[in-house]
Amino acid sequence: MASSDLSGLKTPESCTADFCLIPLGTPTASVSKEVAEVQRLLKKSGLNYSMHSAGTTVEGSWDDVMRVIGQCHAMLHQNGVVRIQSDIRIGTRTDKKQGFKDKVEAVERLLKEDEK
Amino acid sequence: MASSDLSGLKTPESCTADFCLIPLGTPTASVSKEVAEVQRLLKKSGLNYSMHSAGTTVEGSWDDVMRVIGQCHAMLHQNGVVRIQSDIRIGTRTDKKQGFKDKVEAVERLLKEDEK
Amino acid sequence: MASSDLSGLKTPESCTADFCLIPLGTPTASVSKEVAEVQRLLKKSGLNYSMHSAGTTVEGSWDDVMRVIGQCHAMLHQNGVVRIQSDIRIGTRTDKKQGFKDKVEAVERLLKEDEK
Amino acid sequence: MASSDLSGLKTPESCTADFCLIPLGTPTASVSKEVAEVQRLLKKSGLNYSMHSAGTTVEGSWDDVMRVIGQCHAMLHQNGVVRIQSDIRIGTRTDKKQGFKDKVEAVERLLKEDEK
Numbered sequence: 469m470a471s472s473d474l475s476g477l478k479t480p481e482s483c484t485a486d487f488c489l490i491p492l493g494t495p496t497a498s499v500s501k502e503v504a505e506v507q508r509l510l511k512k513s514g515l516n517y518s519m520h521s522a523g524t525t526v527e528g529s530w531d532d533v534m535r536v537i538g539q540c541h542a543m544l545h546q547n548g549v550v551r552i553q554s555d556i557r558i559g560t561r562t563d564k565k566q567g568f569k570d571k572v573e574a575v576e577r578l579l580k581e582d583e584k
Numbered sequence: 585m586a587s588s589d590l591s592g593l594k595t596p597e598s599c600t601a602d603f604c605l606i607p608l609g610t611p612t613a614s615v616s617k618e619v620a621e622v623q624r625l626l627k628k629s630g631l632n633y634s635m636h637s638a639g640t641t642v643e644g645s646w647d648d649v650m651r652v653i654g655q656c657h658a659m660l661h662q663n664g665v666v667r668i669q670s671d672i673r674i675g676t677r678t679d680k681k682q683g684f685k686d687k688v689e690a691v692e693r694l695l696k697e698d699e700k
Numbered sequence: 701m702a703s704s705d706l707s708g709l710k711t712p713e714s715c716t717a718d719f720c721l722i723p724l725g726t727p728t729a730s731v732s733k734e735v736a737e738v739q740r741l742l743k744k745s746g747l748n749y750s751m752h753s754a755g756t757t758v759e760g761s762w763d764d765v766m767r768v769i770g771q772c773h774a775m776l777h778q779n780g781v782v783r784i785q786s787d788i789r790i791g792t793r794t795d796k797k798q799g800f801k802d803k804v805e806a807v808e809r810l811l812k813e814d815e816k
Numbered sequence: 817m818a819s820s821d822l823s824g825l826k827t828p829e830s831c832t833a834d835f836c837l838i839p840l841g842t843p844t845a846s847v848s849k850e851v852a853e854v855q856r857l858l859k860k861s862g863l864n865y866s867m868h869s870a871g872t873t874v875e876g877s878w879d880d881v882m883r884v885i886g887q888c889h890a891m892l893h894q895n896g897v898v899r900i901q902s903d904i905r906i907g908t909r910t911d912k913k914q915g916f917k918d919k920v921e922a923v924e925r926l927l928k929e930d931e932k
Contacts, residue, residue, distance in 0.1 A: 479770030486638030493845030497899035504694035521684035522602030534766035538711030551845035568637035578620035595886030609729030613783035650882035654827030667729035718870030736926035753916035754834030800869035810852035
């Protein structure tokens, strides 16, 4: 950073984020209703995403991915949840383009060689 | 906690943990070799586990789950990785027994009703 | 969400995020150089932030906070780091405005009563 | 791992963990009461720890650190919290012994040189 102006520094063009969203102060300990609403919103976003038991993985540009996670918070607040905490694991890389399915396949290829 | 002695306080009998392990200072940016070794170790542990693109979910008693994640660190250190950082999302509950597959199914049931 | 259009759904006006950034595939296991660069960038951002041993807490609007974390990734990529993984804990709430210092003080007030 | 027996694989002798514990399904969105109870338990544990606004950092052997976090879950369950989710960032390294204060100081030394 030669300059002190950050406006020229663009966020990454692509990223993979995995987020686990937790509503606080809700009447029940179940979160499936909120997680279902998050899935519906992600579907509308047009981004590539995949739910698993410990979160949801979504990929796209940094700005698009972070905006949609923020919109999940905003939507649940609109629905009456007063406090929300998310844990986000986000990765970016410049050495290659790798979708989230490629990552699993790379490991599975290695494991398959064990069986030979 | 009436007493100041923690020895009588047992860790939870069951938990679900999702962990993402990152080796630092390795020659390449790829982690698939290390993740494959983690999967092999988990297989030997006998615990129920499932890999996805952003981590691995494992369930069992708190002590068993945490021990096996610690053993993953120890194994990779033995293999020459000098520094390892893991992010672990871990949940415990007393209201019901819920395996990690049940959590996904509960959300999918809600989403299926949208299609009716 | 009555409408299927997400463009009207604004991200939260304020949030507190705590992030831990990890460069992968770097020659050494030390990350202090990269963390120092992140601190310099945060200083330029004008946002309120605080470093601790396990990450950096930053507060502001959702968009401002997420942009600056993305810029940290972008800057380190420009400096030659090919892969970066961050863990972000982010919280939003509508019941009250609470800066990150207030959170620590609320707990410390409770702990001080123990000494009475 | 030449052998398929994991019993000989010891967990790391030292680690630094930073955890953020969230109670679910509690009547209020405030968590300061629960966080204060966690601090009291940590004090009794004898481990070195430090609270900040986004979690608590604790250091010790892998087993001791993980046991005490599990005991925090168990204690809050005893107090009536039915579901608890924690995010844990845990690091181990074999190249040097580094306490959590050393990590902050290493970065601050680099930042101080900027002012020269």
